[in-house]
Amino acid sequence: MAKLLDTLTLNAFISFGVxxxxxxxxxxxxxxxxxxxxxxxxxxxxxxKIWALVAALGGTFDTLRAIEAGFLGLKLNTVIKQLLLIxxxxxxxxxxxxxxxxxAGGRIR
Amino acid sequence: MKRLLSALLIGMLFGAVCMNLYLRQRLxxxxxxxxKLKVELYETTERLKKLExxxxxxxxxxxxxxxxxxxxxxxxxTELALETAILxxxxxLIGEEIEKVHHTLVIHLxxxxxxxVDGKRYQLQVKTIVIAPKMTFVLNYVADPDADADQP
Numbered sequence: 001m002a003k004l005l006d007t008l009t010l011n012a013f014i015s016f017g018v019x020x021x022x023x024x025x026x027x028x029x030x031x032x033x034x035x036x037x038x039x040x041x042x043x044x045x046x047x048x049k050i051w052a053l054v055a056a057l058g059g060t061f062d063t064l065r066a067i068e069a070g071f072l073g074l075k076l077n078t079v080i081k082q083l084l085l086i087x088x089x090x091x092x093x094x095x096x097x098x099x100x101x102x103x104a105g106g107r108i109r
Numbered sequence: 110m111k112r113l114l115s116a117l118l119i120g121m122l123f124g125a126v127c128m129n130l131y132l133r134q135r136l137x138x139x140x141x142x143x144x145k146l147k148v149e150l151y152e153t154t155e156r157l158k159k160l161e162x163x164x165x166x167x168x169x170x171x172x173x174x175x176x177x178x179x180x181x182x183x184x185x186x187t188e189l190a191l192e193t194a195i196l197x198x199x200x201x202l203i204g205e206e207i208e209k210v211h212h213t214l215v216i217h218l219x220x221x222x223x224x225x226v227d228g229k230r231y232q233l234q235v236k237t238i239v240i241a242p243k244m245t246f247v248l249n250y251v252a253d254p255d256a257d258a259d260q261p
Contacts, residue, residue: 024126031129036140038133039186103130 004081011056011085012092018052019045019096038104045100049093056089144189152196159203169207174199175245179236183250190226191250195219195233202244210240219246223253 023045030040057063063082070078129136156173163170176192198218202210220235230253237247 024129025122027133028122028125028129031136034140036137036186037129038137039140041133104133 004084008084008088012088012095015052015056015089015092016096017092018055019048019093019100022048022052023096023100041100041104045097049097052093052096053086053089056092057085141185141189144186148189148193148196151193155196155200156203159200163204169242171202171205171207171210171240171242171244173243174202175243177245177247178250179247180249187226187229187231187250191224191231191233194224194226195246195248198222199244199246207240207242212238212240215240219248229253 023041026044026048027037027041030037063086067079067082070076070082152174160172174196176195178188178191180188202215215238216235219233222233223230224233225231231250232253234249234251235246236249237245239245239247
């Protein structure tokens with residue numbers, strides 16, 4: 001249980017970091033290419049959300065395979081565990097996205 | 110030494126990010142005003158070309174086209190990009206005699222037309238058209254729900 005909690009926390013923070021880091025450093029690139037940094041931040045955060053989830057899970061296929069194996073083998077524990085992992089990653093990613101949205105003035109493009 | 114260099118690099122990046130966040134609003138405003146000026150320049154150049162080529166004796170002709178959006182909380186960058194695309198579509202109206210402009214055709218030129226801007230699709234809705242030497246289109250736009258999104 002404690003190990004699962006550790007993994008969930010780790011996943012949430014990884015996806016949060018992917019969004020925050022990717023967006024803040026990515027917007028520097030926007031400045032160098034003559035684009036609006038605020039708009040790029042919101043756009044990048046939206047685009048990176050799904051990828052942050054994938055990065056935190058370590059690739060989608062392993063998770064999907066585990067869910068499939070869990071369903072076929074009637075191992076509900078595995079399925080619930082994988083779903084919790086996805087949810088934690090999503091929570092981290094969405095938290096990062098909301099933070100960036102507020103930093104950029106709270107507007108959605 | 111390597112540690113020091115890495116720390117320096119991270120510090121530089123951190124500083125650049127902080128500066129970017131601090132100047133973000135001003136840079137955004139400058140970017141928007143630059144885009145606005147680009148649209149104005151394009152429109153003025155096209156109008157000048159048309160007016161130079163047409164017969165200067167004609168009085169009742171369309172000389173300029175103005176686009177207005179009535180969407181509340183509309184994104185200024187999207188509206189600028191849409192304005193450029195619409196001006197491209199309506200350029201041929203400049204120089205036309207006002208009496209000969211077919212209003213139904215003009216409405217169908219833009220109404221329910223789907224335009225792609227920055228990878229996103231928008232559908233236009235014509236609200237009002239003023240046919241005068243300065244022709245005015247009052248439009249609304251909605252995001253096209255069938256737009257594709259990136260998937261992993």
